[in-house]
Amino acid sequence: MAVSLVTLLVTLVVVPLLAFLLLSSARKQRADGRRLPPSPPGLPLLGHLHLLGRLPHRALRSLAVAHGPVMLLRLGRVPTVVAPSPAAAEEAMKTRDLAFSGRPRLLMAERLLYGGRDVGFASYSEQCYMDSRVPKNFAESTRIASDTRTCVGFRFPHPCPGNTDGEYWRQARRVFALHLLAPRRVASFRSAREREVATLVARVRHATAAAASGGLSDALISYSKAIISRAAFGDGDYGLAGDKDGEKLRRVLDDFQELVMATPVREISPWLGWVDTLSGLEAKTRRTFEALDGLLERVIADHRRRRVCGRRQVLAADGEVDDHRDFVDVLLDVNEMDNESGLRLDTDNIKAIIMVYQWAMAELMNHPHSMRKLQDAIRRVTGAISGNVTEDHLDGMPYLKAVISETMRLHAPAALLIPRETTEDTELLGYHIPAHTRVVINAWAIGRDPAAWEHAEEFVPERFVTGGGGAAVDYYGKVGQDFRSVPFGAGRRGCPGAGFAAPVMELALANMLYRFDWAVAHGDGRRQGMPSVDMGEVFGLSVRLKAPFILVAKPCRFAVLTAKGRKLTANPSRQKSYRQRDLCLGPARIFAVSPGCRSRQTEPFAVSLGCGSRQTEALCCEPWIWHTANEGPLP
Numbered sequence: 001m002a003v004s005l006v007t008l009l010v011t012l013v014v015v016p017l018l019a020f021l022l023l024s025s026a027r028k029q030r031a032d033g034r035r036l037p038p039s040p041p042g043l044p045l046l047g048h049l050h051l052l053g054r055l056p057h058r059a060l061r062s063l064a065v066a067h068g069p070v071m072l073l074r075l076g077r078v079p080t081v082v083a084p085s086p087a088a089a090e091e092a093m094k095t096r097d098l099a100f101s102g103r104p105r106l107l108m109a110e111r112l113l114y115g116g117r118d119v120g121f122a123s124y125s126e127q128c129y130m131d132s133r134v135p136k137n138f139a140e141s142t143r144i145a146s147d148t149r150t151c152v153g154f155r156f157p158h159p160c161p162g163n164t165d166g167e168y169w170r171q172a173r174r175v176f177a178l179h180l181l182a183p184r185r186v187a188s189f190r191s192a193r194e195r196e197v198a199t200l201v202a203r204v205r206h207a208t209a210a211a212a213s214g215g216l217s218d219a220l221i222s223y224s225k226a227i228i229s230r231a232a233f234g235d236g237d238y239g240l241a242g243d244k245d246g247e248k249l250r251r252v253l254d255d256f257q258e259l260v261m262a263t264p265v266r267e268i269s270p271w272l273g274w275v276d277t278l279s280g281l282e283a284k285t286r287r288t289f290e291a292l293d294g295l296l297e298r299v300i301a302d303h304r305r306r307r308v309c310g311r312r313q314v315l316a317a318d319g320e321v322d323d324h325r326d327f328v329d330v331l332l333d334v335n336e337m338d339n340e341s342g343l344r345l346d347t348d349n350i351k352a353i354i355m356v357y358q359w360a361m362a363e364l365m366n367h368p369h370s371m372r373k374l375q376d377a378i379r380r381v382t383g384a385i386s387g388n389v390t391e392d393h394l395d396g397m398p399y400l401k402a403v404i405s406e407t408m409r410l411h412a413p414a415a416l417l418i419p420r421e422t423t424e425d426t427e428l429l430g431y432h433i434p435a436h437t438r439v440v441i442n443a444w445a446i447g448r449d450p451a452a453w454e455h456a457e458e459f460v461p462e463r464f465v466t467g468g469g470g471a472a473v474d475y476y477g478k479v480g481q482d483f484r485s486v487p488f489g490a491g492r493r494g495c496p497g498a499g500f501a502a503p504v505m506e507l508a509l510a511n512m513l514y515r516f517d518w519a520v521a522h523g524d525g526r527r528q529g530m531p532s533v534d535m536g537e538v539f540g541l542s543v544r545l546k547a548p549f550i551l552v553a554k555p556c557r558f559a560v561l562t563a564k565g566r567k568l569t570a571n572p573s574r575q576k577s578y579r580q581r582d583l584c585l586g587p588a589r590i591f592a593v594s595p596g597c598r599s600r601q602t603e604p605f606a607v608s609l610g611c612g613s614r615q616t617e618a619l620c621c622e623p624w625i626w627h628t629a630n631e632g633p634l635p
């Protein structure tokens with residue numbers, strides 16, 4: 001009895017105490033006399049994992065308030081430095097970019113992404129596979145991922161000749177930048193984007209007509225997925241076997257997103273690896289890998305078949321021949337490498353775009369003044385004749401860009417970016433950071449740093465518009481220059497897809513606000529005085545809204561105002577179908593009023609006739625005449 005009591009005492013008190021003291025002394029430890037960043041007390045085995053809670057980006061910010069602008073944490077076995085301020089981010093991603101440009105080996109990423117063969121997770125400085133092992137199936141991918149002697153690198157687009165010091169990543173990144181995401185190629189997907197946004201509008205209209213107000217989220221997912229998969233895979237209608245409405249694929253993609261950043265117990269303590277089998281993580285990982293692998297196989301086989309049959313060529317707007325190739329075509333051109341490509345399904349990018357859209361809508365619903373200002377701007381620039389916002393209109397909408405920039409400042413979709421790893425001994429804000437330390441950049445906290453932003457917690461898009469209504473700060477173009485907001489990261493590992501994502505996000509938001517007015521569906525029991533949309537969060541690879549909000553779309557009615565006696569010139573053939581009225585009614589929202597009503601403006605402009613309601617009231621100013629369509633926006 002006495003022995004077991006002593007054993008118990010030693011187990012419960014002395015061991016944790018010793019471990020605690022060890023960890024505390026590790027805090028003060030100096031590496032070669034150099035100063036390590038401060039670190040809070042941790043626990044044996046877990047280190048500081050338990051401090052992260054369910055919303056790590058918030059927990060890390062609170063820890064930073066207590067421990068300073070750089071912290072050293074131990075997440076399980078992994079030493080991790082956290083950079084929560086613009087100054088730390090700038091030093092890590094600009095001044096010492098090279099030293100901070102590694103990516104850690106993440107077990108799940110390696111297993112799901114063909115041994116980690118993806119640009120985003122590629123090692124920067126490690127060797128490529130010496131034995132050219134390319135996993136052919138899940139079992140092999142798992143074996144390679146867990147072989148700690150193998151340095152998991154890449155051999156795309158050329159087989160790696162040996163120790164090439166990040167050669168794979170460099171090559172793959174070059175292909176991304178030059179061939180896949182170059183401005184010319186992004187522009188070549190314009191018609192696909194505009195086609196998809198028209199489908200999105202039609203789906204939302206249909207959902208509204210059918211009083212199915214919850215369809216927005218589904219429609220948005222289809223929209224982003226369609227654009228990215230059109231660009232990546234072309235026009236083929238790819239899906240999983242027996243999955244007519246795409247539901248199965250959606251679930252697999254969700255699982256993929258959740259799994260790729262999961263930390264299996266095996267990664268923290270290899271001897272507890274069996275817990276992953278018992279918890280079902282193992283089986284889920286296998287299922288997800290196999291489903292996506294099968295899909296990719298089909299896509300690549302299809303493209304190879306098409307290449308044999310000859311390539312389609314179309315004439316681009318500038319008169320040059322556009323070969324209309326998608327990402328797979330380009331990759332196959334760069335290297336005839338079929339399923340050994342570094343191609344990934346880009347589910348994280350799809351999600352990021354949707355997240356920005358949803359956060360923007362949530363913020364706009366909670367800030368009706370900004371919503372109205374943005375709608376006015378969009379409708380003024382687009383007018384009633386176009387029927388749709390096209391990419392030509394976007395340049396004239398600085399406030400739209402400002403709203404998206406402000407949304408990403410407050411809600412960086414990848415709140416902690418993609419983890420990095422130091423490639424050599426280095427420094428951060430005067431602290432020593434040893435080689436192979438994991439680096440977490442808290443983009444969420446940086447965007448809300450009160451030292452960098454006035455009213456940092458508030459949604460104020462105006463801060464991104466220069467000169468009182470002039471041009472918007474060229475935010476996407478500034479990636480890597482302004483470290484007060486870093487939703488796309490920066491430096492050599494920064495996101496090369498910002499230019500691709502920008503028109504996708506802008507076009508969707510602009511069209512949704514042009515064509516519809518929005519209201520939050522009631523009945524959710526929210527008390528008066530509370531924001532319309534609950535901004536609670538759930539953490540994942542991207543931070544999303546905790547409570548999905550349901551919006552009701554009310555299609556807008558437009559009238560076109562022309563100077564008295566003048567005919568509409570924009571679309572004369574349609575003139576006959578408009579009912580011409582000479583009405584003067586009460587106040588309505590009028591766009592382009594200045595100099596508008598009083599001056600003799602001859603250009604038609606859009607007026608919303610009380611979106612969604614029949615009590616149409618519109619201000620009629622002499623000498624204007626109403627031309628109204630009976631319903632819906634003018635074609």
Ligand code: HEM
Pocket residue numbers: 119120121122173176346349352353356413414417418420487488489490491492493494495496497498500501
């Ligand atoms: C709103 C949309 C998007 C957001 C917020 C976003 C964000 C990010 C972030 C935070 C990183 C890590 C940056 C770093 O470590 O400094 C990243 C990397 C990356 N992104 Fe994006 N991204 C988006 C869309 C896209 C799109 C549409 C593509 C491609 C079609 C793309 C391709 C990539 C690639 C290839 C990397 C890895 C770069 C490397 O490690 O060298 N992203 N993205």
